Structures are given as structure tokens and as C-alpha cells.
Amino acid sequence: MPDNLASSRLTIPEIALGSRETIWDLSRWLYRGAAGAHHRTVYAEIRAGRWGEMDVCRVELVRAIHTAITSKIVRGGARATARNEVIAMNSFVRWVDGNDHLFESRGVIDAYMHWTDSLVHDVQVRKIFSNKTAYSRARAVGVILDLALERRSAIIRSTRLKQPGAARKVQGARSENQNLEETFAFGRLLQDICDAITLDALWGPSPLRIPLSGGGELLHYSGRPAPPVAPSTCESHIRRFEKRKERFDNDKTLRTRYPIANMRILAELLTFIAQTGMNLAQAHQLTLCQFSYASDVDGYKVRDYKARRRGEVLFVIYREYRSHFERYLAWRRSVFPADSRLFPVFRFTTFVSTPPCFIQIQQACRQVGVRWITPRVLRSTRINWLLRRSGDPDLTADMAQHHRQSLIENYARPSLQRTMGEVARFWRQTDPHLALSSHVKSIAPGECDGAPCTVPDRPRNAPLPDCTRASGCLWCEHHRDIDSQDYVWALSCFRHLKILEMARYRPALGDRVTHPAEHAIDRISRKLTWFQRSNATRRSWVEESLTRVEEGDYHPEWKRLIVAMEGGEG
Template sequence: MEAELFMLVAQTGLNLTQARNLDLGDFFYVGHLDGYQVKEYKKRRGGVVLFEIFKDYKPHFERYLGWRRHLFPDSERLFPFVGIGGSRPDSRCDGGRLRAICRALDLRFVCPRLLRNTRVNWLLRTTADPDLTAEMAQHAKQTMLAAYERPSLQRAMAEVVRFWSEFDPHLAKTQPVAPGGCNGIPKNITHIPKAAPKPNCMRPSGCLWCENHRDVDSPDYIWALATFKHLKTIELGRTSSLQCDADIPPAKLAIDRIQAKLHWFEESTAARQEWVREALARIAEGYFHPSMRDEIRELEGTAWMR
């Protein structure tokens, strides 16, 4: 019976005195959130909410009620503790039997206060809503946060992810001029070729040698890279060697840079290898990434392109 009492405390968030002094009534259940409100039927008022339980606990609670009614048919208490003299003062229910059993089994005893504290922190971590948690725990928000809230690794990790998703400089700019991601601040890589386009957030080729450019681990990005390579190949074919003062035309440098990226993806994992193969097959079929279709159509002078 002490175990059942403690289990009810963990389920409902009631304090030990409240749970211990509950009377056995005509209980019925009303669905509420992810569980039930347990009410006691009253003819005039239609029912008063006594406590709330999670849905998985209801069958266990019903089994306990049947067991308890069979053993103590004349008692009005939900937890009718009895002592040597036939009665037991309410103030003496301290979980002594459970403590002794846990000590004999070398198990840690979890007191009702810690059970309630664990439940409140679990709700706070799960809902991420202090107001809702305070309401479910039947506390004022300030009281709950001051008396019950404990540091949580899970909440800290979630807050860090939310923070960096909003303030990471590399995610600040969502529409870079070239495939990939950046923060909108051009910066040359350490060993940039002399003839390579300098990063300036105006020319897509410059992004290839920008320190703040970021590759994206997705098949769409691979497709965009392959399309970009095809675009630079067209430009290279239309560039006269007499028009280029450098030994290596900038378009050729861009092609080599893109090819190196595609090669890295292809050699990294089997899934990425399949992405690269699919992207190159699309390019061979004339199926280009939407972000560069119009530009390729203009360069090739193609009247129709799927």
C-alpha cells in the first residue's frame, strides 16, 4: 500500500499528506491532455476533479482499487493503513516499510518529495512551457521555478540548438548567390589562386573560394553544384584564350573547384555517392537545377528545356 501511495504521488504531483488523506469515492475518468482527470461523482455538482493521471496508469490504478475494496470493504480511505492496534495515525505514514525493503535489496529509496520534484522537472523538460507545468503541478510559476526546477542537460542542449539556429553567422544569410550557405561576409580562403574570382557576394564563382561559404549535406545541393559546373563548362567553351590574360581561365578554376567538391562527396559515403551519380545523370539528360535553368537556357540559346 505504501508503494501504491508513492506511485500515486509520482503520477499526480500531490504531496504526501494530500494523497494519504484521499477518501475512496465513486471515481470516474474524463479524458484530459495525455491522460485523465479523476473525478468523484456528486449528484448536485456532477463531479469534482480530485487529481490527474497519465493514461498508462489508469489500468494499474483500477487494479489497485479492486484489490483495496476486497481487503478493506468497510474503510472510507483510499489508502487505509492499519497498525498493530487496529488503526494507524495518519502522521505515521513515512514509507518505513519501503525504506526497509530498499535497504535490504541495496536499492536507493526515493522519497515522495523527490518523486514530485522529478515529475515537475520531467514535465518542464517535455513541455518546455513553465506556465503549463506550473498549472499541472498546482503551483504558482515563481514557486515552481524557485523550489522545483533543477539543471537539465536535455533542456540546455535544446536551448543551445535554438540559440545557434537563430544567431549562427553561417546561417544568417539564407539566399547565397551560389549553391550552399554563407553569412554574407566575403572572406578569401588562405590559398586562393591568383586568377580565381575574389569573394564579393556578387559573383557565384567567388563563393567557391570564400572562407564563410558552407557546403550543404543534401542531394539538392549536389544537383545544384553539378548544374553550376555545367554552367561554367559552357562559359569556358565560349571563352577565347586570347581574351584571358591568365594562364588558367577563371571558369576552368571554378570547374576544378566544383569537381573537387563533388569528388569529396562521392568518396565519403555510399549515400552521397548515389547523390552525385543521380545529379550527373540529370545533367546528362538536360535536367538542370531550377536556380540556374534560365541562365543555361540563355547561354545555350535553347528554346525549350525541361
């Protein structure tokens, strides 16, 4: 490698690393094919000459990509996001090397377009992964290329990949109540776990017995040797098992007790997310500080204590959670005195930025028959509860640390109960008929408030509403239809009466004025058509009513007038 290139830094030490990770280095992209090699051995292989000479044409683009990634981190971008972008870019470079495309400033756009086409093929034909996965990978690479090439428009908009829309399920009253009940049951399980795993229980005998508030208990074996299951097991096997169990119980270190400690830490982490609304990616990386509590309107603003400034606000908690949180801090300092993390989950992964796995909590949920609630659903439930209690999207977005648009598009769920309440309040305030203490029976079929008011679209020679003529009610703003079969039957008979009235009408020669009864027939017909097209139940009402009219079975309100009209025709 030339001296001027050897001295150039292509590493990204800002990305969080695990205990056995090496610093991310983008220099492997300067060698064709090296992106597909194992990251632990690729740099030794490069020095040994396995991947040939460096491609000088790639230097400009790789430097620009390195600058784009590091600048995003410096501006406050998440290190976990930068790590995902490097992984996605490495996947893109590996595809470029395998398909003989150019990875340089003048040809990378064409290579990116072909790569996204291959992702579309993988989604639609090969069905390797979902459209959401393909779009997230292409977007991670596209964002970095946009910055590296100083593009003014997003390159991903020129591809055939489309951002998947959020699939929102229809929310009913039953599903809303069920969701809250399941969340409350999950919260009670987390509380039981936190209450049961004390210091005495952590270092005590195994298995750990966790009493449940709803009755019963949860057993946790902490990975100790399983007892012999066969009743005819020889005495030597039983003695060996007893010795192993004794050694296990006498080992008062985290070497044997870390599964129990992890279980409480995971339960405390989920409780913390439900109380603060913080992202899992942020919450599990918090460090232990000397917390200071500043009383707020409905809780506490927790700060990192500093002698003069008292630090910035870390998170906000409710008053009732403070005692629980302080109890956990005392337990955590006793068990993990040397660990700086607030939630020091013991695990074997090498990636510090990787969120912990909640397998133990999921297993506990299966044992007791409680639905497992993911951290994202916990945050979403909290946000929607706040939104419904406050009715203020701006306040809720501020408490959830979102923009208002992000809150509405990604988190807010429509509430059937809230919608029904809002609609009912609106009509009680704006509908004079509903504002009355008792309903008034109108002269025509239906109900009213006894105060005639003409609708704007009344035909010129249609009857005026005056509470004396039944046909006038059809053009009154205060007239209300009734959602019942009896009303549809009365409406059909009223129309039949108007048809008889039209049959007896003999207009004068040259008279082209529409008879008022004809307007009434048209309006009633439109009402019956709406009922017929609304749903199957109302359609059966209309069909039954028309059949009764044809058979001469008239509504009691109109029977006398119809019979008199029919008798006078002869």
C-alpha cells in the first residue's frame, strides 16, 4: 500500500464494541472480494497478499463513505445505527464484487440500482426475506451514498423498492380492553419477579420459588443439575446428583446464579421501559449514576447529579415508581458493585450495542399463561394511554420524546371507544333534537323537536315544514329517521299513500308544475334506498315492508287514510 494511503485512517472507533471485537475498518473495501471474507482474519489476509493489490479507483469513494459515517456520529447519530449502516454497506460491496460492478464514484450509482433490483427479485421471486427487510437494507446504504456523493435527492426514491406502510389492525372495543388487561397481567408478573428475587433468594437454595399475586408459583432452576427422572435409578447416580446439587447450592457466586440475576434485571428493564417510555436501545445502555430527583407536576425528573449544574434530565418517572426504582438500585449495587451499567445483563455476546434477549421472561410467561409483551408494544401502550387520557397529541409527543408527526404516524392507534364518545358528544352539542330531554313524535314517520326549520335543498313547490302536514316533515332539518323495522314499514305506507294521491291528480292542460306529492315520493324512495343498501338487516326490513304494502297490510298510523283513499277511487 502506498505511504499516502497507508497513513489515511479508515477506521471508525466511535462505534460501540464488545469485549472481543476489533475496531471497524473500511480499508477492506479497497480490495476486490475482501468484503466477503471473515472480519477476524481479513486484515491478516490482506497483509499476506491473498486479496491482491489495492484498487486505487476505490479510494475516493471509500474515503467519502468513511467521512459520511463518522460525520453522522459526530452530529449526534446513534452508534448502533452507524454499525448497521456499515454492515449493510459491506453486504452491498460483497454483492458488487460478486457481480463485477464498479465500486467507485462514477459507477456506484448504477451498481446500487442493480443491487436494489436483485433485492426486489429476492423478495418477490425467491422470497428470501420481506419487503420491509429489503427496504431497510437499501435505505441504510442509500443514506450513506447520498452523503458521500453529496446528492440532493434520496437515491432510494429512484429504485423499485417502496417503503412498506404500517399495517394497522382494526381496533374494536373488545380488543382495546383485552390489550390493556393483558398488559396489566404482564406487569403483575414482572412485579412478582422483582419482589421475589431478593438478595436472600438470589444466594439461597435452588430451585427459586416465585409466588404469584394471582395464586400459584413460578419455579426457576438457575441451570442447576436436573434430578434423575427414572424411579429405578441406581443409588450411585442419586449420590452423584446429590453431590452436584450440594456443590451448586454452596457456590455463592454469579457463575451459578447469573440466570436468576438476569431474570430480575430483565424484569426491571421492562418495568423501566413501561414507566419512562424510553427505547430499549437507549435503556439497556444507560450507566449507573448518582441520580437526583427533581419533583415535577406528576412525577420526578431524574438527573445525573453534578455539584453545580445537577446535570441534564435523563428520564421522567411517576412518583409511585421511585421507591421501586431505588430498591432495585440498592439490590443492583450489591450484586454488581464493579459494573457501570444500570441494567448489567450477564451474556456472552460480543456486541455492547445489541439489546438483551428476553428468553427467560418469555418462558415465565408461557409457564403462567400470560401473554408476552415486547418492549415496543409496552411503549406503544403507554403512549396511547397517555394520548387518550390527555387528548393532547403535542403533550403526549413531548412526554414520549417524539415529533408530533412521528407519534401520529407510527404509534397512535385509533380508539373505537374514544371515537364513539367524541361522536356522541358532537351530536349532543349540535343536534337540537338530541338536546331535548324527551323526543317528540313527528306528524310524519320519525321524530323531531317540534321546531320546524326548512332544509336548504327543498324543491320550490315542496311543502314547507309547519308541523301540520306530514309531507312537510320530509324537508325539515329537525326531522330524524328511526333505525327500526317499524319506521321503515310506516315510511313505505306513507309513500303508498302519496302514490294514491298522485293517481287521483288530474293536471290542467299545459300545467308543467311538479305536484308536491311527487317530491314526497322521490324523497321517501331515496330514504328506502339508503336503508336497502346499508346492510343485510335493513335490506330485509325494506323487503318485508314492501311485501306488506302489496298484501294490503298497512301500518296502523296510515291504515285509515289509505283505506279511505282506496275506497274513494271506485
